Amino acid sequence: MKISGTSTLAVPPDRAYQMMQDPEVLARAIPGCESLERIGPDEYRMKMKMAMASISGAFDGKVRITDQQSPTSFKLTVEGSGKIGFMKGEGLLKLTPSGEGTEVSYEGDVQVGGTIAAVGQRLVDATAKMMIKRFFDKLAAG
Amino acid sequence: MIPQTFEYSAPQTLEEALGLLAAGGKPLAGGMSLIPAMKLRLAAPERLVDLGRVQELNYIRQDGATLRIGATTTHFEVETSPLVRGKCPLLAETASHIGDVQVRNMGTIGGSAAHADPAADYPAALQALEARLVLQGSGGERTVSVDDFLVDTLTTALEPGEVIREVIVPVDDQGTGTAYQKVAQLASGFAIVGIAVRIRKAGDKVSMARVGVTGLSNRAFRASHVERALEGRRGSPAEIEAAANLVAQGVEANSDIHASAEYRRHLAAIHAARAIAVALSRTA
Numbered sequence: 001m002k003i004s005g006t007s008t009l010a011v012p013p014d015r016a017y018q019m020m021q022d023p024e025v026l027a028r029a030i031p032g033c034e035s036l037e038r039i040g041p042d043e044y045r046m047k048m049k050m051a052m053a054s055i056s057g058a059f060d061g062k063v064r065i066t067d068q069q070s071p072t073s074f075k076l077t078v079e080g081s082g083k084i085g086f087m088k089g090e091g092l093l094k095l096t097p098s099g100e101g102t103e104v105s106y107e108g109d110v111q112v113g114g115t116i117a118a119v120g121q122r123l124v125d126a127t128a129k130m131m132i133k134r135f136f137d138k139l140a141a142g
Numbered sequence: 143m144i145p146q147t148f149e150y151s152a153p154q155t156l157e158e159a160l161g162l163l164a165a166g167g168k169p170l171a172g173g174m175s176l177i178p179a180m181k182l183r184l185a186a187p188e189r190l191v192d193l194g195r196v197q198e199l200n201y202i203r204q205d206g207a208t209l210r211i212g213a214t215t216t217h218f219e220v221e222t223s224p225l226v227r228g229k230c231p232l233l234a235e236t237a238s239h240i241g242d243v244q245v246r247n248m249g250t251i252g253g254s255a256a257h258a259d260p261a262a263d264y265p266a267a268l269q270a271l272e273a274r275l276v277l278q279g280s281g282g283e284r285t286v287s288v289d290d291f292l293v294d295t296l297t298t299a300l301e302p303g304e305v306i307r308e309v310i311v312p313v314d315d316q317g318t319g320t321a322y323q324k325v326a327q328l329a330s331g332f333a334i335v336g337i338a339v340r341i342r343k344a345g346d347k348v349s350m351a352r353v354g355v356t357g358l359s360n361r362a363f364r365a366s367h368v369e370r371a372l373e374g375r376r377g378s379p380a381e382i383e384a385a386a387n388l389v390a391q392g393v394e395a396n397s398d399i400h401a402s403a404e405y406r407r408h409l410a411a412i413h414a415a416r417a418i419a420v421a422l423s424r425t426a
Contacts, residue, residue, distance in 0.1 A: 001397075052295070052296035052297055053175070053256070053257045053258055053259075053296035053297070053298075054175050054176040054179045054180075054184075054185050054257060054296075055179055055184045055185055055296065056184075056185050056186070056187075057184065057185075083183060084183065084184050115182055115183065115184060116184060119178075119182055119184070120184070121398055121399055122261060122327070122330075122332065122396075122398040122399075122400060123259075123260070123295065123296070124398070125396050125397050125398055126260050126295040126359070126360045126396050127295055127296070129295075129360060129394065130294045130295050130297070130360060133294075
């Protein structure tokens with residue numbers, strides 16, 4: 001499933017870029033993230049919990065940052081699996097100055113499989129969009 | 143298809159239920175979404191608090207210019223209630239479109255709202271009716287509009303330990319025309335798009351239009367562009383079509399194996415036009 005969109009942060013691109021590479025900031029911004037532990041250069045192990053209405057589950061996964069072109073773009077890969085299924089998202093994030101702040105545009109692909117995708121297919125698109133929106137809302141809130 | 147083990151309690155009073163929920167229980171209403179999710183192990187609550195035997199949550203009564211509907215009132219009870227059919231026909235009509243008769247016999251209005259499925263039928267009608275929900279926790283109660291209640295996909299304004307106590311909808315007089323039109327996904331009965339419309343006329347002009355949309359995006363919403371385009375007009379076929387074409391304006395449409403975003407937007411415009419035409423024909 002293709003995902004794309006834009007979001008605006010109130011800080012200039014070099015600061016926005018730094019924030020999105022900072023594991024502490026990422027841990028706060030990734031919805032449901034419980035821990036983010038460094039396992040290599042720009043690679044982190046993540047524990048995440050999802051709870052929405054009647055669906056809930058824990059995921060174990062990885063976050064990887066690659067192709068860094070500070071402060072204009074980088075690639076973010078998030079993958080996780082748990083009892084209820086697995087997901088993998090890969091996206092290119094581009095940062096451009098916009099007034100005092102930064103416009104972040106993202107374009108990527110999200111794959112979801114396992115039970116959650118087999119029975120919840122019609123909810124996957126809306127859920128993925130909501131998670132991305134929450135991520136940027138939390139980044140914007142610092 | 144066997145859920146993980148869980149504790150089960152079936153309190154008789156709301157007070158008892160709220161106590162169990164405050165201690166970390168998960169509320170169970172009709173179970174039409176939660177039980178399948180548990181069987182598929184998409185959810186594994188440790189303690190279920192069944193609200194089905196709490197008599198004080200099951201009622202439909204008129205209170206002046208509103209109807210108050212208890213949270214555990216089933217879709218079938220709403221669909222067949224003479225009071226709802228007479229005073230708030232949009233809600234009864236919408237209830238009749240939910241799932242199948244087995245689901246309507248078990249599923250409840252509070253359960254549907256609390257689950258906040260982006261394709262559920264009720265939220266479209268509740269938006270068009272500008273419904274309010276009374277939420278109660280052990281700390282007290284509060285009333286929120288349905289628009290504030292529906293936060294996002296499967297996400298509501300309910301706090302942990304809080305339940306929906308009742309849904310408040312307006313009494314629509316004889317002159318108000320209403321209609322619900324939906325394209326159902328055949329296997330599940332969920333709406334690919336669903337449009338609920340309420341229209342009132344003054345003389346030969348539309349004086350009030352309310353349009354609730356479900357299935358199209360992350361949550362049910364009011365299509366205010368359509369409403370504004372209808373108000374003050376006579377409702378000619380061309381005016382209806384022009385208004386209905388605004389239904390997806392500013393909306394990020396969902397896409398899944400059943401319908402692409404573009405097809406959903408197309409269906410929403412067609413069915414908005416149909417729902418508006420039917421509602422207009424029902425204004426006295």
